[in-house]
Amino acid sequence: MTRITPALLLTFFLAASINAQDKLRMLLPPQIYAVTGQEVNVYFDNVILTSNCRNFIFDVNCPKGRQDSIRWRMVPKDSDVGRIPFELNILDSENKKISQAKSEIIIVSRNAGAGKEFSILIVGDSLTDASVYPNELKKLLQESGNPNVKFIGSHAGHGQTIDETHVPHEGRGGWTWNSFCKMYDTSKNDYRSKSPFLFLDEKGKPVLDFKKYLDQYNGGNAPDFITVFLGTNDVFSCNDASIDKKIDDIFGYADILISEFRKAAPQCRIGLITALPPSASQDAFGENYACGQTRWQFRRNQHRLLERLYQKFANSKDNISIIPAYLNIDCENNYPVKGGTANERSKRAISRASNGVHPSVEGYFQIADSLFSWLKYKLSEKN
Template identity: 35%
Template sequence: MFQVPVDRPAPLRSCRLTCLPAVSRGLLPLAFLLLPLMLTALSAAETATEAKPAKPAATAEKLDLRLTLPPVIDAVAGLETRIVYDNIILSEEAGKYRYEVKCEPELGGQSAEERWWKAVPVPGDVGRHKLTVQVLDEAGKQLAQSSCVLNVVPADAGKGKPVRLLIVGDSLTHATIWPNELARLLSEPGNPQWTMLGTHRPSSAAEGVAHEGYGGWTWSRFVSQYEPNPDGTYRKRSSPFVYLGEDGKPALDLARYFREECDGNRPDVVVFLLGINDCFGADPQDPDPRIDGMFEHADTLLKAFRKEAPQALLGICVTPPGNSRESAFESNYNGRYPRWGWKRIQHRLVERQLALFGTEDAAGKRLSLVPIELGVDPQDGYPDNNSVHPNATGYRRIATDIYAWLKARLAAGEIGE
């Protein structure tokens, strides 16, 4: 926006000197005629400078925190559920705002702390609650508000029911910490009889834990990666779902995967935790083209699962946040990928995932949103020197939120026969 210069107009003496050459050319009458007009213009300019200062750019723009909540948050009686404020708004300084969370009917065991709201529902809380989040400035003015459903289910939901689970993911799954924690939770009393399918069983995997999680992998790689000369590592191998066809060309073949790797069994539930590698290098100013490409590959893989395992519930995890420390991104990427860049990309990806998978249309296709982005603390849930890979605390939070989603689907009768 054009700003009037702060310097005042030159004094009249200088203006008169400027006019002298005109007098020397015999234009004295014209000079005297123009002088009152010039004085009026100078006076008006000075008045404008004092009366209408330039408006700061920051106040000229409307603040948009882009508050995002999933349509439903699942919780289990006796187990903590959490919403980290930094994870639900787009801001470099989430701590400078105030947050108010209201639950109707009110939950027992709920509390608000500086960085999050949490609750440990009791058995009497089982049911659906309206949860509303308000974001306020320091003066108490409301900046954003959004509501969703908090769905509390019994601790024994799905007790004794056989469930075959397949997990597909990237390095967050490869680390196997959250699959191990999920297995531990599912092994406690009041839970289904679980079996994990998959070909990847790292040395760190607990008994019975398996998955298809590989560091650096994407939706695209699971759809099309074929390696004719694998070396036994995850870096140089084919997608577990891609085989050579009769025509000698690699193709996505889930029927063969289930037949050869799962003893002919189909999963009851498939959990996908992908998206970071697909979108990390996107333009923070306009990440949508990269996200569009990711969704195209996701659609291909999801359609293949719906065809070959039509009874399976397909859970798509919302991409979790990164580390809140700029130093972690600097340590990993030497300034190439700053924290604020990934924060903008990840927040936009979350918005797109909620819009695509959090709908009735998606539910009709056996697609279900798993909102793991809410509870991972971007500070305490990450090590000092890693930008996107949580520590054990962060991974356990991911497992807890996936477990709550799974229990809610069991309570609703959405899994198995």
């Protein structure tokens, strides 16, 4: 189980309390996972709630890595293995400190878990269904010095057949926590019509039965790891008045699904991957949703979901971890763009962000990096 000291947890929640007063609501997790030879980042705009992070000065205190204009970054060496303190201070234009939070960077060796065997089930929405980060995770785990891994799932992306080059998983575009608990549409016959975890009971009623799922897709064996990457669709359309009620609803279904996982896999280590911040530009939301949703409102929704997620699970004693993928993704440079002109009367060629919530391939790779780092840390732990 992840070791979170009482002092570190207190610092985390104290920072949340202080930041609620100054309205930045800094959200820095108690622990940040890193692996030797793999870049780890803390993107400043992703940890505070502001419409323009360039209005503030960021000051990192950390004995390793370097601070750039939009992030702190580090590529750990073998000599860096261990825990290093990390502190982020935010100052205003008068150089007055207005927010502070502390964390620790946990660096493990790239060959952690070498020679072991484990299985993993990856569950998620379209970000998983795209299959980019699951396939990149497999690639990272195929390097020398890694354990042997079995991926579990019913399809390999968009209902595609599983083969040697396509990782099985349970990604389904547009889905939510509710969907995996309740979706059972008999009028359609595609991979998104029914939850893979629902089966008909003796009365013909669909019920959650994770044991039966494992019988079908993993020879009846419990997975060693389950990751769940949901939340974007759940909170996308919320506003400030409705977000907390929606999160209450999300957590109700999360408890149901996690409890079902636990029945068949009591020792499984569960990782909850944080919902991602959106593309840095409103242009992406205009491209995808016209006037249907703003970047700023979704960013507020996503941030509130993460605040509540850490409040609920940060000190979980049920072998549940939070994987802070939100820290590690570059929302300015690793979301899609497309070319065009500045306006209908202009011949000047420009690029505009073109996808609000789905990153580019490089952004998906950063998600894989976050998941890889967490897995390596868990594999390095002594049972």
